[in-house]
Amino acid sequence: MKLSPDQTVFWQHGFVHINLTIITSWAIMALLIAISGLITRKIRTDFRISRWQCILEMLVTTINNEIKDIGLNPPSDYIGFLGTLFLFIATANLCIILPWYQAPTGSLSTTAALAICVFFAVPFFGVEKRGILNYLKSFVEPTFIMLPFNIISELSRTLALAVRLFGNIMSGGMIVAILLSISPFIFPVVMKALGLLTGMVQAYIFSILATVYIAAVVQKVKEKDKPLTVNKISK
Amino acid sequence: MHIDWFTVIAEVINFLILVWLLKKFLYKPVLKAIDEREKRISDQLRDADTKKAEAKKEQDDFKGKNIEFDKQRNDLMNKAVDESNKKGEKLLEDVRRQADILRVNLDKALKDSYETQSLEIANKTKEQVLIITRKALADIASQNLEEQSVNSFLNKLLGLRENEKKQIIDAFKSDANPLIVQSAFDLQEKQKNDISNAVNEVVGGKRNIQFKTKPSLISGVVLSTDGYKLAWNISEYLDSLEKDITEATK
Numbered sequence: 001m002k003l004s005p006d007q008t009v010f011w012q013h014g015f016v017h018i019n020l021t022i023i024t025s026w027a028i029m030a031l032l033i034a035i036s037g038l039i040t041r042k043i044r045t046d047f048r049i050s051r052w053q054c055i056l057e058m059l060v061t062t063i064n065n066e067i068k069d070i071g072l073n074p075p076s077d078y079i080g081f082l083g084t085l086f087l088f089i090a091t092a093n094l095c096i097i098l099p100w101y102q103a104p105t106g107s108l109s110t111t112a113a114l115a116i117c118v119f120f121a122v123p124f125f126g127v128e129k130r131g132i133l134n135y136l137k138s139f140v141e142p143t144f145i146m147l148p149f150n151i152i153s154e155l156s157r158t159l160a161l162a163v164r165l166f167g168n169i170m171s172g173g174m175i176v177a178i179l180l181s182i183s184p185f186i187f188p189v190v191m192k193a194l195g196l197l198t199g200m201v202q203a204y205i206f207s208i209l210a211t212v213y214i215a216a217v218v219q220k221v222k223e224k225d226k227p228l229t230v231n232k233i234s235k
Numbered sequence: 236m237h238i239d240w241f242t243v244i245a246e247v248i249n250f251l252i253l254v255w256l257l258k259k260f261l262y263k264p265v266l267k268a269i270d271e272r273e274k275r276i277s278d279q280l281r282d283a284d285t286k287k288a289e290a291k292k293e294q295d296d297f298k299g300k301n302i303e304f305d306k307q308r309n310d311l312m313n314k315a316v317d318e319s320n321k322k323g324e325k326l327l328e329d330v331r332r333q334a335d336i337l338r339v340n341l342d343k344a345l346k347d348s349y350e351t352q353s354l355e356i357a358n359k360t361k362e363q364v365l366i367i368t369r370k371a372l373a374d375i376a377s378q379n380l381e382e383q384s385v386n387s388f389l390n391k392l393l394g395l396r397e398n399e400k401k402q403i404i405d406a407f408k409s410d411a412n413p414l415i416v417q418s419a420f421d422l423q424e425k426q427k428n429d430i431s432n433a434v435n436e437v438v439g440g441k442r443n444i445q446f447k448t449k450p451s452l453i454s455g456v457v458l459s460t461d462g463y464k465l466a467w468n469i470s471e472y473l474d475s476l477e478k479d480i481t482e483a484t485k
Contacts, residue, residue: 004237006237006239015241016241017241019239019242021239021246025245025246025249029249029253029256032257033253033257036257040265043265045272046275053265053268057265057268060266064266080257083257084257085250104246108237109239109242109243110243112243113246113247113249113250116247117250117251
């Protein structure tokens with residue numbers, strides 16, 4: 001029994017190889033881009049729009065509002081990264097309803113890749129909004145002693161992100177696989193349905209946590225820029 | 236539970252490509268469409284506000300104009316009423332004046348008519364009275380009356396005042412024609428002599444006197460030459476009466 005789709009390798013040439021994780025990721029990417037391209041190709045700006053455009057607009061507006069509610073403004077600066085994170089994970093997890101499908105998020109490589117993206121996105125947005133010095137200063141706050149703890153925090157939360165998503169999705173897939181061998185009827189379907197819910201929740205959690213991490217850096221920057229009196233009042 | 240680092244790298248690249256593609260095909264067009272729609276809505280709302288404000292302004296303008304029109308209409312109406320009243324009064328005044336003139340003319344015409352009629356009646360009356368009188372006197376004229384007439388004539392002739400006598404003397408003296416004595420009846424010789432004597436006495440000298448009979452005198456005697464006439468006769472009285480009445484009725 002293969003625990004990860006990484007183990008299903010289709011082509012290999014030395015270090016380079018194409019496995020199921022990569023293939024599934026490409027398929028999901030193609031699906032997302034095809035749907036987006038097809039709908040937005042005939043996008044209209046007046047009041048009579050197609051139902052597909054309406055769904056896309058609702059989705060984008062919801063993501064936008066979530067980002068805004070967490071405190072990142074303007075959300076259009078972050079929706080590219082955070083929205084894609086959510087859509088990719090959600091689509092990957094929702095596709096578990098398909099037979100013989102193995103979610104790429106069930107691979108620790110994928111979740112680690114996504115966590116690494118978040119790991120680099122946080123300083124990227126922090127530096128972009130605050131400047132590199134101010135961003136680096138945030139590691140020695142409130143005191144210099146906190147520097148190692150802050151660094152550990154950065155690393156550990158990235159690891160937590162990767163393992164949380166991997167663990168949940170992999171375990172879901174594993175449970176269904178085990179149940180199929182024990183009780184092949186009905187019960188695996190229920191577990192798959194539960195897997196859908198878990199997948200959506202995990203997509204939400206992953207993207208929300210990424211948003212919170214970025215917001216924490218960006219807002220810390222903004223708060224430091226504000227006058228003290230305003231700071232007190234806001235507290 | 237192992238990490239395949241090539242897969243990790245591939246997935247990172249995949250994810251970054253996906254981010255770029257979705258930005259291009261999903262977020263940008265959708266957000267742009269939403270922004271444009273919001274802009275259009277806000278433009279339309281702004282336009283609506285502008286139009287509303289314009290409509291309000293126009294409504295106010297029209298209200299103001301209506302008030303002004305009403306005022307002008309009322310002014311014109313009042314003016315027209317005043318003018319018509321004045322014109323009516325003027326026309327009434329003209330009519331009154333014309334009526335007064337007509338009344339005056341009518342009064343005058345009535346008065347003239349009355350006077351004309353009165354005059355006609357007076358003339359008729361006078362004529363009738365004179366006709367009746369002449370006829371009555373002609374009917375009652377007689378020899379005795381003729382005698383009385385001659386006597387009256389002689390008395391009148393002899394009783395002339397000095398200035399009257401002088402006029403007769405002057406008239407008769409300067410006239411070479413014979414004196415004519417007219418009477419309604421043929422005079423007797425005695426009467427003729429009395430008259431001749433009286434005339435000669437007044438004139439002073441003997442004058443040639445012709446006696447003629449003229450019934451139209453009714454009764455009486457007329458002494459005349461071309462330039463002067465002395466008479467006592469009823470016709471003369473009646474002529475005098477007629478003259479007086481005519482003058483009185485003028």
